[in-house]
Amino acid sequence: MxxxxxxxxxxxxxxxxxLEDMLRELKAASEIxxxxxxxxxxxxxxxxxxxxxxxxxxxxxxxxxxxxDELFILNEVFTxxxxxxxxxxxxxxSISRLTTTGSTWRIYGRDLATKRSWYIFGRAL
Numbered sequence: 001m002x003x004x005x006x007x008x009x010x011x012x013x014x015x016x017x018x019l020e021d022m023l024r025e026l027k028a029a030s031e032i033x034x035x036x037x038x039x040x041x042x043x044x045x046x047x048x049x050x051x052x053x054x055x056x057x058x059x060x061x062x063x064x065x066x067x068x069d070e071l072f073i074l075n076e077v078f079t080x081x082x083x084x085x086x087x088x089x090x091x092x093x094s095i096s097r098l099t100t101t102g103s104t105w106r107i108y109g110r111d112l113a114t115k116r117s118w119y120i121f122g123r124a125l
Contacts, residue, residue: 010052014063016070022053022060026077029055031084 013019026032037050051062051071064071077083 008059010059010061012063013060014066016067019062019067019070019073022062023073023077025055025058026053026074026083027080029077029083031056031086032077033086033088035088 011018011022013022033054035052036048037052038046038048048064051064053060053062062071078085
């Protein structure tokens with residue numbers, strides 16, 4: 001049913017072309033998982049340094065520093081209510097149909113939430 005973790009690879013996204021290729025695939029997904037890495041040392045707001053997005057079949061690592069001015073195109077996916085988003089680190093986003101691991105922990109308890117969110121695609125994200 002799912003691709004085993006050992007058989008998957010991530011695509012590095014650091015050009016507009018690869019970002020647009022990724023967007024085409026994300027728009028066809030019914031659910032995605034998103035994780036953000038940010039730096040907030042000596043900063044009130046912080047800055048997202050890296051974004052990881054997965055579908056059931058593919059993984060991407062996005063260089064958000066290099067593509068900072070282009071990431072607005074992801075709004076098409078993040079605001080689409082037909083796509084479920086599981087976000088590990090939801091900072092200050094406006095996302096339609098969002099669930100976070102934190103909110104899942106509060107509802108289901110940590111052990112069950114880990115199984116429901118982190119392993120939602122059949123592998124650890």
